Amino acid sequence: SIVDELGKKGFVNVDFEYILKKQPDVIFIDLNNLKTVVDDFGKDPAKYCALKAFKEGRVYAILPFNYYHTNVATALADAYFIGKILYPEQFKDIDPAAKADEIYTVFLGKPLYNEFVEGFSRGFDTLSDVFKC
Secondary structure (H helix, E strand, C coil): CCCHHHCCCCCCCCCHHHHHHHCCCCEEEECCCHHHHHHHHHHCHHHHHCCHHHHCCCEEEECCCECCCECHHHHHHHHHHHHHHHCCCCCCCCCHHHHHHHHHHHHHCCCCHHHHHHHHCCCCEECCCCCCC
16 A cells, blocks of 8 residues: 555545655545545546556445444455455456455345445446546
């Protein structure tokens, strides 16, 4: 992670200039924050297109796991999707949507991935159709 060198644990807030300086290869956007990022992108696309991840279409949607509390099941599902993106060879046998439903069934008694997709109009996915550089 680009914030590892800061030596902080847990949530770390950095400004956009820090992200520009670090040029992450991949960016994950929580679907609860997607509208905010889309709106900001619309105001200044060049700012975002200066990021390698945006230029190369390596920006991905993850399910929101913090809203009043941490939804551990969703955080675990997100971890599998992130693993699939960052380490495709190690996660080649994993279908993130199916794994999410497996996790939701264990934690909550039923598969819920499609409910997220219906509610947010997308699930685990690339956002290259949203951000054009």
